[in-house]
Amino acid sequence: MNLRKIVQESDTVPGRIFDIAVLVLIAISIVSLSVETLPDLSPRLKHLLFSLEIGITILFTLEYGLRIATAPSKWRYIFSFYGLIDLIAIAPFYLLLGIDLYALRAFRLLRIFRILKLARYSRTMERFGKALAEVREEAVIFFMATAVLLYISAAGIYHFEHEAQPEAFRSIFHSIWWAVATLTTVGYGDVYPVTAGGKAFTFVILMCGLGIVAVPAGLISSALSKVRRDEEH
Amino acid sequence: MNLRKIVQESDTVPGRIFDIAVLVLIAISIVSLSVETLPDLSPRLKHLLFSLEIGITILFTLEYGLRIATAPSKWRYIFSFYGLIDLIAIAPFYLLLGIDLYALRAFRLLRIFRILKLARYSRTMERFGKALAEVREEAVIFFMATAVLLYISAAGIYHFEHEAQPEAFRSIFHSIWWAVATLTTVGYGDVYPVTAGGKAFTFVILMCGLGIVAVPAGLISSALSKVRRDEEH
Amino acid sequence: MNLRKIVQESDTVPGRIFDIAVLVLIAISIVSLSVETLPDLSPRLKHLLFSLEIGITILFTLEYGLRIATAPSKWRYIFSFYGLIDLIAIAPFYLLLGIDLYALRAFRLLRIFRILKLARYSRTMERFGKALAEVREEAVIFFMATAVLLYISAAGIYHFEHEAQPEAFRSIFHSIWWAVATLTTVGYGDVYPVTAGGKAFTFVILMCGLGIVAVPAGLISSALSKVRRDEEH
Amino acid sequence: MNLRKIVQESDTVPGRIFDIAVLVLIAISIVSLSVETLPDLSPRLKHLLFSLEIGITILFTLEYGLRIATAPSKWRYIFSFYGLIDLIAIAPFYLLLGIDLYALRAFRLLRIFRILKLARYSRTMERFGKALAEVREEAVIFFMATAVLLYISAAGIYHFEHEAQPEAFRSIFHSIWWAVATLTTVGYGDVYPVTAGGKAFTFVILMCGLGIVAVPAGLISSALSKVRRDEEH
Numbered sequence: 001m002n003l004r005k006i007v008q009e010s011d012t013v014p015g016r017i018f019d020i021a022v023l024v025l026i027a028i029s030i031v032s033l034s035v036e037t038l039p040d041l042s043p044r045l046k047h048l049l050f051s052l053e054i055g056i057t058i059l060f061t062l063e064y065g066l067r068i069a070t071a072p073s074k075w076r077y078i079f080s081f082y083g084l085i086d087l088i089a090i091a092p093f094y095l096l097l098g099i100d101l102y103a104l105r106a107f108r109l110l111r112i113f114r115i116l117k118l119a120r121y122s123r124t125m126e127r128f129g130k131a132l133a134e135v136r137e138e139a140v141i142f143f144m145a146t147a148v149l150l151y152i153s154a155a156g157i158y159h160f161e162h163e164a165q166p167e168a169f170r171s172i173f174h175s176i177w178w179a180v181a182t183l184t185t186v187g188y189g190d191v192y193p194v195t196a197g198g199k200a201f202t203f204v205i206l207m208c209g210l211g212i213v214a215v216p217a218g219l220i221s222s223a224l225s226k227v228r229r230d231e232e233h
Numbered sequence: 234m235n236l237r238k239i240v241q242e243s244d245t246v247p248g249r250i251f252d253i254a255v256l257v258l259i260a261i262s263i264v265s266l267s268v269e270t271l272p273d274l275s276p277r278l279k280h281l282l283f284s285l286e287i288g289i290t291i292l293f294t295l296e297y298g299l300r301i302a303t304a305p306s307k308w309r310y311i312f313s314f315y316g317l318i319d320l321i322a323i324a325p326f327y328l329l330l331g332i333d334l335y336a337l338r339a340f341r342l343l344r345i346f347r348i349l350k351l352a353r354y355s356r357t358m359e360r361f362g363k364a365l366a367e368v369r370e371e372a373v374i375f376f377m378a379t380a381v382l383l384y385i386s387a388a389g390i391y392h393f394e395h396e397a398q399p400e401a402f403r404s405i406f407h408s409i410w411w412a413v414a415t416l417t418t419v420g421y422g423d424v425y426p427v428t429a430g431g432k433a434f435t436f437v438i439l440m441c442g443l444g445i446v447a448v449p450a451g452l453i454s455s456a457l458s459k460v461r462r463d464e465e466h
Numbered sequence: 467m468n469l470r471k472i473v474q475e476s477d478t479v480p481g482r483i484f485d486i487a488v489l490v491l492i493a494i495s496i497v498s499l500s501v502e503t504l505p506d507l508s509p510r511l512k513h514l515l516f517s518l519e520i521g522i523t524i525l526f527t528l529e530y531g532l533r534i535a536t537a538p539s540k541w542r543y544i545f546s547f548y549g550l551i552d553l554i555a556i557a558p559f560y561l562l563l564g565i566d567l568y569a570l571r572a573f574r575l576l577r578i579f580r581i582l583k584l585a586r587y588s589r590t591m592e593r594f595g596k597a598l599a600e601v602r603e604e605a606v607i608f609f610m611a612t613a614v615l616l617y618i619s620a621a622g623i624y625h626f627e628h629e630a631q632p633e634a635f636r637s638i639f640h641s642i643w644w645a646v647a648t649l650t651t652v653g654y655g656d657v658y659p660v661t662a663g664g665k666a667f668t669f670v671i672l673m674c675g676l677g678i679v680a681v682p683a684g685l686i687s688s689a690l691s692k693v694r695r696d697e698e699h
Numbered sequence: 700m701n702l703r704k705i706v707q708e709s710d711t712v713p714g715r716i717f718d719i720a721v722l723v724l725i726a727i728s729i730v731s732l733s734v735e736t737l738p739d740l741s742p743r744l745k746h747l748l749f750s751l752e753i754g755i756t757i758l759f760t761l762e763y764g765l766r767i768a769t770a771p772s773k774w775r776y777i778f779s780f781y782g783l784i785d786l787i788a789i790a791p792f793y794l795l796l797g798i799d800l801y802a803l804r805a806f807r808l809l810r811i812f813r814i815l816k817l818a819r820y821s822r823t824m825e826r827f828g829k830a831l832a833e834v835r836e837e838a839v840i841f842f843m844a845t846a847v848l849l850y851i852s853a854a855g856i857y858h859f860e861h862e863a864q865p866e867a868f869r870s871i872f873h874s875i876w877w878a879v880a881t882l883t884t885v886g887y888g889d890v891y892p893v894t895a896g897g898k899a900f901t902f903v904i905l906m907c908g909l910g911i912v913a914v915p916a917g918l919i920s921s922a923l924s925k926v927r928r929d930e931e932h
Contacts, residue, residue, distance in 0.1 A: 030617070037624055037637040112621040115614055128607050137461070141361050146673065148348055151263070155345040158270055171270040180669045184676060186653035187419035189888050203413045207379065210417060210446070212453070213676070220678070222455075222688075374827050381814055384729070388811040391736055404736040420885035422655050436879045440845065443883060443912070445919070455921075496850070503857055503870040578854040581847055594840050612906065646902045650909060652886035679909070686911070688921075 004070040022063060026117050029056045029089075033111055057093040060114075064090060082120050089114040127231070131223035139219070145212050146183075153179035153205045160198035165191075183209045237303040255296060259350050262289045262322075266344055290326040293347075297323060315353055322347040360464075364456035372452070378445050379416075386412035386438045393431035398424075416442045470536040488529060492583050495522045499577055523559040526580075530556060548586055555580040593697075597689035605685070611678050612649075619645035619671045626664035631657075649675045703769040721762060725816050728755045732810055756792040759813075763789060781819055788813040826930070830922035838918070844911050845882075852878035852904045859897035864890075882908045 006014045032052050035041075041049075064086045071077035078087075092110045119126075132139075154175035161169040168191040169175050178191045182202065193199050239247045265285050268274075274282075297319045304310035311320075325343045352362075365372075387408035394402040401424040402408050411424045415435065426432050472480045498518050501507075507515075530552045537543035544553075558576045585592075598605075620641035627635040634657040635641050644657045648668065659665050705713045731751050734740075740748075763785045770776035777786075791809045818828075831838075853874035860868040867890040868874050877890045881901065892898050 034621075034638040037628075038639065039632075039636050112618060115617060118614070128611055143673070145361055148351070151348060152345060155267075162270075166272075170272055172267040173271070176669075177665045180665070180672065181653070181658075182419055184672045185418045185420075185651045185884065186648055186672070187414070187421045187651075187655075187886065188653045188658040189420075189422035189655035190658055192414075192421040192423050199410045199413070203409075206413065206417045206419065207376070378827055381817070384814060385811060388733075395736075399738075403738055405733040406737070415885055418651065418884045418886075420653065420880070420887045422886075422888035425880075425887040425889050432876045432879070436875075439879065439883045439885070440842065499854075500871040503861075504872065505865075505869050578851060581850055584847070594844055609906070642902075643898045646898070646905065647886070647891075650905045651884045652881055652905065653884075653888075654886045654891040655888035656891050 003066070007066045007070045022117075025056060025059055025063075026114060028052070029060075029114050030112075032056070033114075053093070057090050060086070060090045082117075085113060085116045085119070089117060127227050130227045131220055134223040134226060135219040142212070142219070149205075149209050149212055150176060150179045150183065153183060153209065156201050156205065157193060157198060160195055160201050161193050164195050164198070179205075182206065183213045185210070185213075236299070240299050240303045255350070258289060258292055258296075259347060261285070262293075262344075262347050265289070266347075286326070290323050293319070293323045315350075318346060318349045318352070322350060360460050363460045364453055367456040367459060368452040375445070375452070382438075382442050382445055383409060383412045383416065386416060386442065389434050389438065390426060390431055393428055393434050394426050397428050397431070412438075415439065416446045418443070418446075469532070473532045473536045488583070491522060491525055491529075492580060494518070495526075495577075495580050498522070499580075519559070523556050526552070526556045548583075551579060551582045551585070555583060593693050596693045597686055600689040600692060601685040608678070608685070615671075615675050615678055616642060616645045616649065619649060619675065622667050622671065623659060623664055626661055626667050627659050630661045630664070645671075648672065649679045651676070651679075702765070706765050706769045721816070724755060724758055724762075725813060727751070728759075728810075728813050731755070732813075752792070756789050759785070759789045781816075784812060784815045784818070788816060826926050829926045830919055833922040833925060834918040841911070841918070848904075848908050848911055849875060849878045849882065852882060852908065855900050855904065856892060856897055859894055859900050860892050863894045863897070878904075881905065882912045884909070884912075 005012055006018050009015050010019045032049055035045075036049050067077060067083070067086065068074055077083045088110055119129075151172075154172050157178055158169050158172050158175040161175075169178065180186075181188050181191070183205070193202050238245055239251050242248050243252050265282055268278075269282050300310060300316070300319060301307055310316045321343055352359075384405075387405050390411055391402050391405050391408040394408075402411070413419075414421050414424070416438070426435050471478055472484050475481050476485045498515055501511075502515050533543060533549070533552065534540055543549045554576055585595075617638075620638050623644055624635050624638050624641040627641075635644065646652075647654050647657070649671070659668050704711055705717050708714050709718050731748055734744075735748050766776060766782070766785060767773055776782045787809055818825075850871075853871050856877055857868050857871050857874040860874075868877065879885075880887050880890070882904070892901050
């Protein structure tokens with residue numbers, strides 16, 4: 001059928017036009033979502049953004065319907081990664097029509113996942129996904145090691161700094177924030193050790209921890225090279 | 234013997250139940266230890282936590298006894314990594330019964346090493362350990378180079394900044410804290426050079442030092458890949 | 467012709483002298499441009515720098531003319547990377563003669579691209595260029611992933627922190643600055659989350675994001691090794 | 700000759716004792732140099748440290764003399780890396796005897812290079828040196844690229860931020876400090892952009908620059924692996 005070719009493939013002229021139209025729509029949607037958060041918007045602009053949101057949602061709904069209609073296997077599409085992203089892109093709007101306004105903010109935020117609709121059009125994103133799959137096992141090791149390391153860091157710094165800075169290091173839970181900011185080397189400077197013991201502990205933890213927290217970069221970049229080599233051969 | 238199978242192995246149903254029970258106990262213990270540090274706990278909750286601590290310690294003692302009883306070689310287990318961790322998980326409690334309360338805090342902290350009991354249940358942790366063993370030699374080089382680099386940095390910045398900031402750079406020992414925060418690129422912002430000489434020195438040290446301090450990440454990630462390749466073949 | 471040999475090649479004595487003269491001129495120009503920005507320059511020094519600028523521009527113009535005159539293919543040179551850099555090195559000066567002073571500052575800044583004239587004299591820079599070409603595709607993946615990640619981070623932190631810190635996280639656009647400073651681990655400390663939700667979100671984003679933002683280093687260093695191996699064989 | 704064996708080799712008992720004696724002397728010297736910088740030292744301790752310094756210098760001079768006397772080729776030793784380090788370890792003391800006290804501080808600082816005397820006793824340090832030699836060429840590329848990048852960053856941020864923060868971004872030279880702290884991701888937080896243009900510029904520079912500044916870690920760690928592989932075969 002002709003419609004299937006337009007929606008599902010992109011090697012005909014109408015198919016390309018369909019793809020570009022959806023891409024433009026995604027871009028407009030992301031910009032509109034961001035502009036919405038600007039403070040001191042004029043009532044006119046607010047109204048325009050709301051109308052735009054309705055229009056975008058209707059068009060995305062249409063796209064979703066077309067994709068279901070033309071999919072070779074309907075249920076497989078609906079529960080695929082792309083199908084779920086397409087649903088999340090429109091669901092918050094419809095849910096909010098029937099629900100009271102209290103939970104509105106959090107639901108509207110979900111619309112930013114529309115940006116993931118871009119994934120469909122990007123061969124490079126696909127390769128990135130393959131690279132991530134390649135390092136899945138190491139990523140699990142890394143996350144477990146990081147969690148244990150963060151907990152030990154938080155418990156240790158709590159021990160050393162709690163008395164000197166009872167506010168910043170109120171409990172082990174509060175100290176985790178320091179552990180995150182330090183071991184990722186972000187170091188905002190809102191909390192830092194002031195006692196000699198705390199500073200020495202920070203030194204030891206950083207020496208042991210940098211190697212663990214910084215590992216994923218090496219994993220992903222070597223996986224990317226591997227994926228490329230595999231594709232070349 | 235049947236008990237040995239339950240405690241030491243995990244391919245029978247009772248063996249799996251034993252493992253899961255210990256895992257749950259570890260989780261409860263870690264949460265309880267962390268909650269204990271929260272400020273403004275009600276006396277009732279404090280009492281509950283104390284009772285929980287007694288219960289957990291008794292159960293961990295029981296587990297320790299069972300593991301000794303069922304170990305193929307008792308002494309080998311007691312002085313193995315897991316045996317020592319199992320001992321540390323219960324020792325602080327018993328030691329505190331006989332000792333005055335002054336040193337209590339530091340001893341109680343030791344209980345957080347209970348988190349290392351998790352290592353036994355994780356095949357991925359094992360692989361991480363193998364990767365660390367693989368890079369042992371390079372790690373030694375790295376630590377020596379880091380220590381020398383930190384000392385030279387501290388002595389240099391002391392020379393440049395001592396006069397301008399006598400408080401932050403009071404001595405070479407005090408300047409090591411700056412060296413740690415800078416060379417790990419954490420950069421809290423509590424101490425930083427203000428003189429032109431100190432800034433130029435920081436630049437030179439960072440250019441030479443980043444390559445040294447950031448090395449372990451590369452070492453560990455390449456070791457992890459190697460361990461995986463070895464296991465595949 | 468003799469002049470072509472002097473300008474285009476560097477294996478004769480006059481050719482080397484020409485190269486060194488241009489290098490010295492570039493160095494003088496860069497120093498002069500930087501000194502110009504120092505505050506509280508004496509009128510005499512300002513006058514000297516202005517005269518120097520006229521002299522440097524005339525000499526660079528002469529060099530540009532000679533390179534066009536002696537190039538094997540004139541148009542190819544003019545639109546080559548080096549040809550454009552040579553033009554940008556002198557164009558701002560001539561454009562400013564006919565234009566009012568308002569846009570002066572921005573145009574004068576363009577002169578700092580003179581530093582790129584150095585590229586011609588550096589075989590190592592060439593290798594760096596080759597390494598960058600080698601990782602072009604991965605770099606594109608990386609930039610797309612980074613852009614999406616930064617947007618999601620900014621939208622998320624806006625959601626969590628907007629109410630607590632309406633000034634720092636005024637809109638999604640303003641929150642991008644936080645996302646940049648955090649995911650690159652620079653962490654100036656001018657904006658940071660204060661709510662528990664914002665801190666937890668920062669943790670999750672950092673765990674996922676560090677691996678992506680830190681990737682290029684691994685890519686470039688492995689590409690550099692590859693380029694070197696290729697040259698050796 | 701027997702003395703040569705003791706000084707130059709370490710496979711006899713007296714040779715080992717000589718080595719250990721020098722190592723202990725280096726350690727005492729480093730500790731003494733650091734303690735000297737502590738504020739509020741008692742006159743007695745100051746006197747003790749001064750006596751210690753005289754003793755250490757005499758013993759190091761003796762060692763230097765023995766090494767020259769027993770070296771297979773005297774001049775080669777004197778101008779070798781280790782020979783120069785041995786000289787620098789004692790020279791400041793003798794130079795200060797004849798010179799007025801004004802320049803004393805800087806000269807005394809040179810004594811901290813005594814720590815490099817440790818290099819002789821470390822086979823791992825040797826391997827680190829080999830790895831550095833392996834990446835020499837890439838290191839040159841890296842330093843040139845970094846210098847150009849820092850200059851362009853400083854000139855750019857000066858352009859964007861000079862008007863808003865005339866104090867922090869006084870000139871291109873002053874802006875280099877910002878460039879160093881930002882591109883190394885240290886981010887002390889003493890200077891940071893506040894204008895939208897400056898923030899956008901920081902973003903672009905960080906995206907391009909992180910890959911360049913963080914390269915040496917990857918280079919050194921892969922060189923270390925290579926050196927180890929070469930030694931194994």
